[in-house]
Amino acid sequence: xxxxxxxxxxxxxxxxxxxxxxxxxxxxxxxxxxxxxxxxxxxxxxxxxxxxxxxxxxxxxxxxxxxxxxxxxxxxxxxxxxxxxxxxxxxxxxxxxxxxxxxxxxxxxxxxxxxxxxxxxxxxxxxxxxxxxxxxxxxxxxxxxxxxxxxxxxxxxxxxxxxxxxxxxxxxxxxxxxxxxxxxxxxxxxxxxxxxxxxxxxxxxxxxxxxxxxxxxxxxxxxxxxxxxxxxxxxxxxxxxxxxxxxxxxxxxxxxxxxxxxxxxxxxxxxxxxxxxxxxxxxxxxxxxxxxxxxxxxxxxxxxxxxxxxxxxxxxxxxxxxxxxxxxxxxxxxxxxxxxxxxxxxxxxxxxxxxxxxxxxxxxxxxxxxxxxxxxxxxxxxxxx
Numbered sequence: 001x002x003x004x005x006x007x008x009x010x011x012x013x014x015x016x017x018x019x020x021x022x023x024x025x026x027x028x029x030x031x032x033x034x035x036x037x038x039x040x041x042x043x044x045x046x047x048x049x050x051x052x053x054x055x056x057x058x059x060x061x062x063x064x065x066x067x068x069x070x071x072x073x074x075x076x077x078x079x080x081x082x083x084x085x086x087x088x089x090x091x092x093x094x095x096x097x098x099x100x101x102x103x104x105x106x107x108x109x110x111x112x113x114x115x116x117x118x119x120x121x122x123x124x125x126x127x128x129x130x131x132x133x134x135x136x137x138x139x140x141x142x143x144x145x146x147x148x149x150x151x152x153x154x155x156x157x158x159x160x161x162x163x164x165x166x167x168x169x170x171x172x173x174x175x176x177x178x179x180x181x182x183x184x185x186x187x188x189x190x191x192x193x194x195x196x197x198x199x200x201x202x203x204x205x206x207x208x209x210x211x212x213x214x215x216x217x218x219x220x221x222x223x224x225x226x227x228x229x230x231x232x233x234x235x236x237x238x239x240x241x242x243x244x245x246x247x248x249x250x251x252x253x254x255x256x257x258x259x260x261x262x263x264x265x266x267x268x269x270x271x272x273x274x275x276x277x278x279x280x281x282x283x284x285x286x287x288x289x290x291x292x293x294x295x296x297x298x299x300x301x302x303x304x305x306x307x308x309x310x311x312x313x314x315x316x317x318x319x320x321x322x323x324x325x326x327x328x329x330x331x332x333x334x335x336x337x338x339x340x341x342x343x344x345x346x347x348x349x350x351x352x353x354x355x356x357x358x359x360x361x362x363x364x365x366x367x368x369x370x371x372x373x374x375x376x377x378x379x380x381x382x383x384x385x
Contacts, residue, residue, distance in 0.1 A: 111182070129151075
């Protein structure tokens with residue numbers, strides 16, 4: 001896999017394929033992927049989404065560097081890119097050009113929009129969340145709010161990887177590759193499809209999540225004793241009976257107006273305030289212990305940095321060490337989250353640390369047939385780094 005990618009969406013596609021065992025070569029400009037040096041919310045982008053990859057640094061504006069890129073891409077099974085429409089064609093690195101050199105090539109475009117009226121708009125995760133209904137559903141009424149992670153970028157890269165694997169399977173039958181398109185906006189619309197179908201089925205528009213009419217009566221965050229918070233749920237009649245028995249709420253269990261889930265949903269206006277009053281007498285830890293013991297759904301309200309110490313993640317190998325390649329902590333070790341799956345009982349681990357800029361340039365050039373003298377000439381010309 002050769003990827004011409006930056007930011008999150010394209011690199012996620014490459015990371016998924018790399019974690020699953022592909023040799024993934026990241027083509028970077030000679031001054032590096034911009035995400036190597038982002039601050040704030042972007043500081044984790046490069047080390048998160050570029051593990052298990054090799055880095056080659058090329059200046060595509062120089063003929064010698066572009067020649068290397070074309071030779072590299074033409075040798076690949078998969079090429080992935082996430083630049084604006086027209087950028088790759090300008091360099092002769094688009095599917096139309098490369099497929100003439102390698103008819104079996106699978107070429108994955110990660111874009112803002114699939115071809116259509118919006119395709120030339122500049123898209124960001126936040127842009128498509130706003131226009132695609134997700135920010136409306138996440139925020140309070142009148143206060144749209146983007147989701148707290150790069151959900152469309154990450155899932156868009158995942159769909160790109162799924163498309164690439166499907167195209168490779170088809171190539172095994174036909175011998176021919178194809179172009180795959182994955183897009184942020186369409187990914188976002190897929191995410192809110194359940195709310196679109198709610199309207200189609202009921203005729204009632206979906207309310208933003210903080211103001212929604214829940215499908216279940218007990219399905220909420222509760223503020224409890226000592227300033228704690230905990231999410232608690234009882235999503236079936238059996239769970240409601242278990243909940244009432246565990247908490248000693250015999251009066252609620254005996255109330256015929258609360259007998260079924262739909263009864264309780266209709267009674268939320270009075271039921272929830274009463275439950276909040278009663279549950280506030282307990283700490284979050286006490287409630288967690290009760291719900292754990294009785295097999296009821298619950299969750300502490302965790303912050304991302306607390307997950308490094310999560311006993312389940314640590315016991316199941318959900319985190320792995322990587323060496324940071326850039327920034328003030330370059331060379332130090334951090335733990336990174338792995339793909340949320342197992343194959344044959346094994347987690348997909350880290351084979352290669354996120355690469356330093358151009359770390360594998362000479363190795364990859366030699367693999368393409370460049371002699372030491374030719375490599376030196378490319379370096380002298382500033383075409384590679």
